[in-house]
Amino acid sequence: MKIVYLWKxxxxxxxxxxxEGEYVYPTxxxxxxxxxxxxxxxxxxxxxxxxxxxxxxxxxxxPKEEPDVDxxxxxxxxxxxxxAELTNQVELLQTGMAQIIEQRANIELEAx
Numbered sequence: 001m002k003i004v005y006l007w008k009x010x011x012x013x014x015x016x017x018x019x020e021g022e023y024v025y026p027t028x029x030x031x032x033x034x035x036x037x038x039x040x041x042x043x044x045x046x047x048x049x050x051x052x053x054x055x056x057x058x059x060x061x062x063p064k065e066e067p068d069v070d071x072x073x074x075x076x077x078x079x080x081x082x083x084a085e086l087t088n089q090v091e092l093l094q095t096g097m098a099q100i101i102e103q104r105a106n107i108e109l110e111a112x
Contacts, residue, residue: 002032007045010035 002015007029015023035043035050043052053061 003034004030004032005034005045006030007047009041010043010045010050 002023004013004015004025005011006013006026013026013030015025018024029045031045033045033050035045035052038055039050039052040055040058041052043050045051
């Protein structure tokens with residue numbers, strides 16, 4: 001038994017001897033030279049050496065992963081936003097109330 005590798009994709013193929021002791025090889029182009037460690041798909045054999053991508057090039061082709069949103073984090077974010085909005089409304093109401101009280105006090109002073 002021997003292992004050979006297909007040129008087109010580096011797929012391993014086991015070859016066995018026939019009854020006459022001769023190995024039966026695949027009909028596609030093949031080589032006994034294994035693809036080197038660290039080569040990333042897609043890769044192929046050009047008749048002399050394996051051609052493929054580096055890890056960095058391979059990682060550039062991967063889709064960017066969006067981080068998973070935790071339901072608790074989302075709820076906390078929404079509640080924080082709501083608290084900020086309500087705090088702003090309370091401050092506006094306090095300012096308005098202070099102005100009304102001041103105006104009433106001025107009216108009472110003028111009436112005396």
